[in-house]
Amino acid sequence: MMIEDFGTRVASVWEGLRPVTRNLVERALLSAQTPAASAASVGSHARGGASYDARSEWELSRLLAALDERAAEKGAVVLSAEQSCELVRISETCAAVLHQEARTAEVFAQLLERAFRSRDYARVDTLADTLTARLAPSETCELARSANPMVRAIAHEALLQTPVAVLIALLGDPVDAEIARDALEYQAAEYGSEDARLIVNALDLADADDDADEDI
Numbered sequence: 198m199m200i201e202d203f204g205t206r207v208a209s210v211w212e213g214l215r216p217v218t219r220n221l222v223e224r225a226l227l228s229a230q231t232p233a234a235s236a237a238s239v240g241s242h243a244r245g246g247a248s249y250d251a252r253s254e255w256e257l258s259r260l261l262a263a264l265d266e267r268a269a270e271k272g273a274v275v276l277s278a279e280q281s282c283e284l285v286r287i288s289e290t291c292a293a294v295l296h297q298e299a300r301t302a303e304v305f306a307q308l309l310e311r312a313f314r315s316r317d318y319a320r321v322d323t324l325a326d327t328l329t330a331r332l333a334p335s336e337t338c339e340l341a342r343s344a345n346p347m348v349r350a351i352a353h354e355a356l357l358q359t360p361v362a363v364l365i366a367l368l369g370d371p372v373d374a375e376i377a378r379d380a381l382e383y384q385a386a387e388y389g390s391e392d393a394r395l396i397v398n399a400l401d402l403a404d405a406d407d408d409a410d411e412d413i
Contacts, residue, residue: 258303361384
């Protein structure tokens with residue numbers, strides 16, 4: 198089956214892939230033909246131990262979006278049963294490879310939203326389990342600002358497991374400080390973290406001093 202069978206947008210994105218990214222997908226598709234292959238093993242095999250490539254992540258994200266858009270298109274040329282099965286196979290393989298590449302909040306949000314749409318809660322759990330190891334703390338904060346409330350909840354849960362020292366470092370960032378403080382307050386109140394409590398108390402005192410200075 199040719200990639201052109203899925204329409205001009207998918208074909209255009211595919212043609213725009215660099216050879217290294219296209220090879221990732223092609224190797225994963227070959228691995229997926231093995232009966233025992235799982236989504237995780239497909240993605241791992243496709244990576245082959247290679248280092249992170251930010252551009253491949255972006256390209257895979259575009260490809261997955263194009264494939265999912267084609268699957269959801271209304272009024273488009275109807276795919277045959279064989280074509281529909283192949284479209285699903287390619288998109289699921291692409292998602293597995295992208296999960297191995299994902300290092301940005303944008304891509305994790307894409308994968309999480311996709312899993313929620315399909316009610317694939319096992320995949321949601323897998324993504325949530327890898328989130329902290331894959332995303333930098335600032336990217337997790339970005340994910341916590343997602344427009345999707347379910348994605349936000351996943352990110353906030355990850356931040357609650359983040360070490361206090363890491364959250365303290367985020368307090369110096371004007372964009373991430375509020376989210377980091379919320380996580381510290383929760384750790385102090387719900388988890389009984391003494392370190393978090395001390396930081397929250399110090400922040401409250403600083404806020405009180407600032408309010409007093411403004412009143413003078």
